[in-house]
Amino acid sequence: MNRLLCANFARLKKDRVFWLGMLFMAGYGAFIMFGNYMDSIRYGKKFYIDDAFFSYAIIVGITSAVFCCLFLGTEYSEGTIRNKLMVGHTRGRIYLADLIVCTAAGLLMTLAFLITAAGIGIPLFGFFHTKPETVLAILSGTLIMVIAFTSVFTFLSMMIQNKAVAAVTVVMTVFILLFTAIYLFSALNSPEMYEGYSYTDDDGNVVEQEAHPNPAYVSGTKRKVYEALMDILPTGQSLQYSSMSAVHLWQLPVYSVIITIVTTGAGIIVFRQKDIK
């Protein structure tokens, strides 16, 4: 497998999409920090680095998706995966080597954001106000989430031999998962009760409106299912990490590890049986 990793990383070093991803994530880190700095000056509002530092958790899912499907899709579209199979490398090793290089690329793109955002954000806004252990937990959680993301994208990219179809499927998947998570996040954050309020009507009478239940409030089993989905879906995790609102902070990496193991196991089993053209 060392030989495959050596070849994959040599290719990664020269991959244009990877460097564009690195540049994008670094640029995004700078944009977020400078943008918030300008807003804090314009509106005179105190800004903490904590407020936006983990926003990469959402974006890295999309950049990893684009990278994975193009990097691995090339292996099929140009037939270069045959060069690995024909010289006797086992399919399991080929799959794992591809997963490792995609994961490394995802983590490096995350690192590009972190270095830029921290390099600009800490001098501008100071260090984190949240407890260091919470920051570390979120940071390590996002890194494990990136592994879950890349394992899902590697699975899809290795299953679909047509590069264009793989690209559309992977990007559609990440957006569907993201919109699902946004919907769940929004539903879970809607208030249980609308607060009471009073107002003066056209005749000068003070009308008092009492607090009343929100019909869209999700409760009972449905709420538990929504919460579980938010914790399990990598995009759900990314929303929770980016807004630093994760309730089950220590459970999320466990779900990410389970997703990684399940998708990789299934991927290797299916890839072993797959007819390569």
Added chain:
Amino acid sequence: MDYVLTTDSLSKHYKHFKALDRLTMHVPKGAIYGFIGKNGAGKTTLIRLICGLQQCTSGGYRLYGTKDTDKEISRCRRRMGAVVETPSIYPDMSAEDNIREQYRILGLPSFDDIPDLLMLVGLEGTGKKKAKNFSLGMRQRLGIAVALAGSPDFLVLDEPVNGLDPQGIIEIRELILKLNRERQITVLISSHILDELSRLATHYGFIDRGCMVKEISAQELDAACRKCTRMEVTDINVLTRMLDHMHLEYQVLSDTGADIFSAVDITALVLALAEERCSVSAIHQHDETLESYYISLLGGNRYE
């Protein structure tokens, strides 16, 4: 005879379609084996199977005597190189970088012999030019160079001259001959460009609808395709007696026909036969090429 590759009742089914149907073939060591068949006959499917890209439905094959189900088959595959359908190269890399990538995949410790490999395939002057800017012939040669990384002694080429211009075809032909003669590399070439194959191959395998129709060496084919005079007579015994008497080389085809390979005085022969009350019903010159052999073997207008 030593065989690099043998298949034994090899079958590959895609749902209800039989791409290969109990195919048996033998590729001798040191041969240039021309694998002939029309589009969809199963040539590429066989190559995919022996390259480990797909798994057979039933039957099996042996590579250097190792069964496909044996764990050692992976090690044996390191002794073979292949270009399946299109050259497997990264378009955004130069020729040298593509070969370096394959060296890494093979775990070769040094890149020192890459210039020699590039020179062998005639790509020594391509520098940093990316493979996507190469001509079709150059890409094909780069694909062969990648397949040659690791110095294999069995090279599998699937339609290597498809789409090439005449110059490209000549270059690939000379390269294959050079590899076979100078490096003793056994070559399996699938093609339906028969004229081109006839200039290269030492052995032929004719495949149709997933079945091996005939395996024949070039020598046997030459013998079968020798220029001759084909005669149809009423009494074959009289004809053979006359031919023996005239010291002519011949081959009896049936109860009424024979091929005469030596130059023959037709008038003298016909007169001699007439004296023995043997009539000549037909006589014509017979000069078969690989193409006509292929047509006669696989049958007329159903085929290319």
